[in-house]
Amino acid sequence: MALDPVSGSGPSSGGLPFVFFERRELDRLMRLYGQRVASGEWRDYAIAGLAEVAVFSVFRRASEQPAYRIEKRPALARKQGAWSVVGEGGMILRRGHELEQVLKVFEKGKFKVVD
Numbered sequence: 422m423a424l425d426p427v428s429g430s431g432p433s434s435g436g437l438p439f440v441f442f443e444r445r446e447l448d449r450l451m452r453l454y455g456q457r458v459a460s461g462e463w464r465d466y467a468i469a470g471l472a473e474v475a476v477f478s479v480f481r482r483a484s485e486q487p488a489y490r491i492e493k494r495p496a497l498a499r500k501q502g503a504w505s506v507v508g509e510g511g512m513i514l515r516r517g518h519e520l521e522q523v524l525k526v527f528e529k530g531k532f533k534v535v536d
Contacts, residue, residue, distance in 0.1 A: 440495055441470035446520055450477045
């Protein structure tokens with residue numbers, strides 16, 4: 422079950438291309454992840470490229486639920502913005518058209534994580 426290297430599509434997607442992060446987007450996400458790991462806030466991450474959304478999930482502990490999900494949904498790019506940060510309970514914390522704008526929700530002093 423290999424992907425078509427040109428279209429990025431596979432048999433399970435019905436020929437539809439998968440959504441995934443571009444190199445610069447992934448670099449930015451990994452930089453943020455590294456900063457949060459160094460400060461002791463985050464411990465693990467997961468990346469998923471699906472038919473409609475690319476998801477970068479971060480975990481505080483080895484648990485089943487991610488603390489945050491950073492999602493890229495190109496279908497919403499013209500409406501609400503392709504990018505969103507989703508909290509643990511499924512609440513959208515921030516949405517926008519640019520990744521950098523959306524990641525501002527993680528700036529120091531914006532909010533405090535409470536265990």
